[in-house]
Amino acid sequence: MVNFNGALIADNEVQLSIKNRAFKYGDAIFETIKVVNGKVVFLEDHYFRLMASMRMLRMKIPMEFTLEFLQEEINKVVKESLEVSTHRIRLTVYRKDGGLYKPVSNEIDYIIEGSPLETQEKEVYKIDVFKDFYNYSGLLSTVKTTNRMLNTLAAIFAEENDLDNCILLNERKGVVEAINGNLFIIKGNVIKTPALEEGCIKGVIRKKVIEIVDKHLDYTIEETAISPFEIQKADEVFITNAIVGIQSVTNYRKKEFTTDITNKIKSSLQLAMVTS
Structure with a gap:
């Protein structure tokens, strides 16, 4: 119904x-x-x-x-x-x-x-960059409108290339988000996510993760511009959305990521879901 x-x-x-x-x-x-x-x-x-x-x-x-x-x-x-x-x-x-x-x-x-809904996080999760078209930066791109042609084409590309997801770029070739969620990268004790000005969706789980990390004394959160090159150098990468919560990324091209810090954030998010 x-x-x-x-x-x-x-x-x-x-x-x-x-x-x-x-x-x-x-x-x-x-x-x-x-x-x-x-x-x-x-x-x-x-x-x-x-x-x-x-x-x-x-x-x-x-x-x-x-x-x-x-x-x-x-x-x-x-x-x-x-x-x-x-x-x-x-x-x-x-x-x-x-x-x-x-x-x-x-x-x-x-x-x-x-x-x-039956959600189960995939143990192996491969991503790459989608370069055919761009998600233009600006506040309108932060709104979840039904104009999702870029996401549709990127999803087709992912399927054709045996990928689980793709990274979308803006007109400056900066990282925006994944097909179905916001993107976070971890290097050392710094956790970065694209700023809203880069054109990413103003995700609910994105907001929650930022709040969680911001309260953690061991880590620093940065909302900033991110280049695809930084993903290659990251220790960990994860994707967030309202359905899965947090999906760890294990592979980006030839790079393999760990999931230690991601798992800690995931536990905190699950607790927030229960107590919200």
């Missing part, structure tokens, strides 16, 4: 107009959310990111769009499959039908879809 503007509808009965703006212009944003035993993981962070993204894209936020409202709307979908303990939820918000580039209205519709 899908939650379409508050009403539960069977997947095969959802009808979207040919004038749908998410389809025609990518005029939509989305949140990918993990639900464990009925609890939305890091709900507040997802909610505030959603609100900030809607404001940036000049979407009209309905008065009823409170934190509690979002929780209830997600629960409608989760309750349809109570036998499953962990769910992947996708919340898509898009401007109402009509208009060309200029919309008829800034009011929104939303769809919440859920699916059972």
